[in-house]
Structure formats: structure tokens, C-alpha cells
Amino acid sequence: MNYRHAFHAGGFVDVVKHLILTRLIEYLKLKPAAFRVIDTHAGIGRYDLTGEEAQRSPEWREGIARLLDHDLPPEAAALAQPYLDVVKGENPDGGLKAYPGSPLLVRKLLRPQDRLFAMELHPADAKALSALFAGDIQSRVIELDGWLALGSQLPPKEKRGLVLIDPPFEEDGEFERLAAGLVRAHKRFPQGVYALWYPLKDQKERDAFAAALRETGIAKMLRAEVMVRAPAHPPRLFGTGMMIVNPPYTLEGELKVLLPPLTAILADNGRGTTRIEWIRGE
Ligand SMILES: C[S@@+](CC[C@H](N)C(=O)[O-])C[C@H]1O[C@@H](n2cnc3c(N)ncnc32)[C@H](O)[C@@H]1O
Numbered sequence: 001m002n003y004r005h006a007f008h009a010g011g012f013v014d015v016v017k018h019l020i021l022t023r024l025i026e027y028l029k030l031k032p033a034a035f036r037v038i039d040t041h042a043g044i045g046r047y048d049l050t051g052e053e054a055q056r057s058p059e060w061r062e063g064i065a066r067l068l069d070h071d072l073p074p075e076a077a078a079l080a081q082p083y084l085d086v087v088k089g090e091n092p093d094g095g096l097k098a099y100p101g102s103p104l105l106v107r108k109l110l111r112p113q114d115r116l117f118a119m120e121l122h123p124a125d126a127k128a129l130s131a132l133f134a135g136d137i138q139s140r141v142i143e144l145d146g147w148l149a150l151g152s153q154l155p156p157k158e159k160r161g162l163v164l165i166d167p168p169f170e171e172d173g174e175f176e177r178l179a180a181g182l183v184r185a186h187k188r189f190p191q192g193v194y195a196l197w198y199p200l201k202d203q204k205e206r207d208a209f210a211a212a213l214r215e216t217g218i219a220k221m222l223r224a225e226v227m228v229r230a231p232a233h234p235p236r237l238f239g240t241g242m243m244i245v246n247p248p249y250t251l252e253g254e255l256k257v258l259l260p261p262l263t264a265i266l267a268d269n270g271r272g273t274t275r276i277e278w279i280r281g282e
Helices: 012-028 052-056 064-069 074-089 102-109 123-132 146-152 174-188 203-215 251-266
Strands: 036-039 046-048 098-100 115-119 139-142 161-165 193-200 221-227 239-245 273-280
Touching (some): 012 064, 012 074, 012 102, 012 251, 036 102, 064 074, 074 251, 098 102, 102 115, 102 123, 123 139, 146 161, 146 174, 161 174, 174 203, 193 203, 203 221, 203 239, 251 273
Parallel strands (some): 036 161
Antiparallel strands (some): 046 098, 193 239, 221 239
16 A cells, blocks of 8 residues: 555545535535445545645645635535635635545534544554544544445444545556445445545546446446546546435536536646536436
8 A cells, every 4th residue: 555645635636526525415414314424545634735745746736725726606616615614724824734635524514413434444544544533422433444344334324324435546456446346335325325536547447437337237326527637648647537326416516516617727728627427317
């Protein structure tokens, strides 16, 4: 496990992923019943943008820093507000020194009745995340293989919830593991909302992933993709994708408002491309 998220924290991938995550949680909060968020590849929760790794990498400057420097149109700004409030809350003196990873963002958005279960396999990262949530009865950090959690942690006892699967994609076969993991998880918790992150680097891999998911027979899958540059050879990350299973009925409309102006802010050429489409309907 060589992957270190500190190099990528707050980059365009995180911004898009965390905004979608926020919209999913805000929807779950519309009903009073408790829900649980299961974050299978959680990271350390809070990233120091003044630290060595973040300083060596320009990613957050081309991600969250750009978003904070630009105004979204009013309707999109309203949808981004809960996410931006958490980011700003992590930087109480203004400026941008810290960035909240998915477990910290989720935790800040939860109500008292909701729970977060976060899995992280890297021992040092799991320790850092445990320290961040020490004494917090609403969150639990488990040093565990996130793929195993899709069996052992599902279904949650609340019977309502969201599963974020955000693997590092540092090994071959991650797309296949993602599709197989969804099938296993969906059998145990078919009514759950799932958000599966994937990189846009190789068009063939992306298309094969969508085809494999269609073949599972699982209904209601919406794909949201943001491309910030043109595909290149040799392959280089050109965009970010999220496959959402059982999305709230409001999500497609929200993403159509939010993602195009966000993409223009994050794209290298000031335009970029957004794609929001159903892989499978009902
Ligand atoms: C892309 S990062 C997660 C970022 C985080 N979800 C966020 O949005 O802030 C992937 C994380 O998964 C961890 N990891 C790698 N393999 C894992 C596994 N099999 N199970 C759980 N965590 C794993 C890595 O140490 C890394 O912290």
C-alpha cells in the first residue's frame, strides 16, 4: 500500500467526489429516521495543506483553492454550501490550511441520530483517523480491509444508509474489484445508496466498467463524470467519475445544476466536460 492521499487531498477529484457525497447526505437528512454512512477507504480525515506532501503537489491549488476563488451561479452555490461550510469550518482563520477528507466531511454533516463507520487498512492512517474521532460516540474507525467490510458491515442496523467506496486504484484489477464488491454488498443491502469512485484515465476501462455494472442486473445506477482536460497518451488522469446506485430522485437534477459550472472552474481550459447519465434505470 504505497498510496498516500495527502498528495491528492483537495484536488479536483476530491472536490467533485465530496460535493456529490454532500448532496447524498443532505438528502438522507430530509427524513428524521437515523442512517449510517460506511466509508470503506476512509483515509486520515483531515489533511494539512501546509504539510510536505500537499506542498509538493499542486493538486489542491487546482481543486478546492480554485473553487474558493470563484463564484458559482446562485442555484449551484446553494447546493455547494453545506460542503463549503465544512471546508471553511476547518479553516477558521480564513485561507486554506486544512482540507476535510470524506470521514470528517461526513461526520460534520451528520445529525445526532446518525452514525459513521470508517474503514482504513493502512495502520498509520487508521491510527490518525481514530485519534481524530477519539471519544466520539457517533463514529467508529476500524482498521480493516474495506472490501471485507462490504460483507461484514452490511446491512447496517438502521437499514438506511450510504456506502462510499473510494479505493486508491494503485493496483491492477481495481475496476473488477469495485464491480464485484458492489454485487456482494447489494445482495446484503439492496436498498442502500452506493457511491463508487473511479478514475477517468483510460476510456476502455471506463466503458468496460459500465458494461460490467449493466450486466449485474442491479437497477438504478447514475453516472456522473467531470473531465478537466482531454484524454492523453500515455494515459494520464483526465477526469473523475462517480457511479451512484439507488440515487435520490433529486440527485440527477442537482448534479445538472452543480457540475457544469463547477467543471468550468476546475478545468484546465476553463470549460471542461460534464456527463451525467443513467447506466441503468428502474
Ligand atoms: C482515495 S484514498 C481515500 C480518500 C477518502 N475516501 C477521502 O475522500 O478523503 C484511499 C484510502 O484507502 C486506503 N486503503 C487502501 N487499500 C485499502 C483497503 N483494502 N481497505 C481499506 N482502506 C484501504 C488507503 O490507505 C487510502 O487512505
